[in-house]
Amino acid sequence: MNAPARPMSDKRAEEIIGNLLRTGVSIAAIVVFAAGIPYLIQHGTAKSGDHTFQGEPSQLRHISGIIKSSLAGDAAAIIQFGILILIATPVARVAFSVFAFVEERDWLYVIVTLIVLALLLFSLTSTNL
């Protein structure tokens, strides 16, 4: 039952995962930065109100609201959209790993990875946890 030294397909999967993570983080950072400029132009001179806690409004909480407000051009929502891309990056990594393990016919790890993926999707989409 001992695993042999990592096969070539593992190596290739690792390279794709590395690129995937780097790309996801870069896109997220660019979106957040690009939306940050108009955000500061709009809100820069306002008094900062983060000392008291209110919680974000629903258009900045849920995936559908964030996308809808982003399309309407709201800078704060576009920042949240960038953050959503960032959160989605490790999720995409796990999703890719499912395919990588399928390709290796490693069914045990296909199941393990699917469990992790399901947990992540559950936490991202549950609105009443």
Place this chain on the structure above:
Amino acid sequence: MNTFELTSLLFLGSLIAGFLGSLTGLGGGVVVVPLLTLAFGVDIRYAIGTSLISVIATSSGAAAAYVREGFSNIRLGMFLEIATTIGAIAGAVVAAYLKLSWIAIVFGLVLLYSAYESVRSRTDLRGPSQPDRLAGLLRLDSSFPASQGLQPYHVSNVPSGFSLMFTAGVLSGVLGIGSGAVKVLAMDRAMKLPFKVSTTTSNFMIGVTAAASAGVYLNRGYIDPGLAMPVMLGVLGGSLTGARYLAGAKVRLLRIVFSVVVALLGLEMIYNGFLGKFVQ
């Protein structure tokens, strides 16, 4: 203070935190919450949400470099992520019902532990020569590149490693940190992995763990775009710069200094927690 000034200061503070965090291996996320709460008076719930975002950014950025070197054990990481994601979701849910002062006190204790863990002298524990049955069934044993070629290793104590990982996940969900110190404890001490394998696999897992709790925090409205923007960009920029300087830096002294800072922040969090400064 207006929003522009706050944003600039947050960016600067996060840049320094990310830089020192990556140079010393403690991670920038560990000081984001104390920075936001103690220095800027931000509500600890917003601070934790913001910290989670910076943790995902730095860990994904760093993991991209690590996976290529072949040190991280992807099967082991994926298997343990079952424990950390369940823990992270549970922690994020429970956090909503915890008293804020308790969160601050637990946070302080974890900071103290992280500081200790980072200055403790590390000796690579000799791994077990006998394969473990459960590790064999799960095909967790692997090898890593050493100077004398591929070095095979065995994984032991899978159940205790798995439970420690659950704890790491809970802490990550409650406190908004990567829980790198607890993850290394699980892999380094319990599962007896080679040190380089445990640190890189831990880093590889942190992003997934943090993403699990970040989903809950986002849906609950604890992630504020105005705070997350400068902190995420600052910590990311700082940690990428730090990684670049890593080769030539005198890390030992820096690590001791940063650990002392982290420990002091931990004491301050505990102190303020007992004073009840975090009450809503």
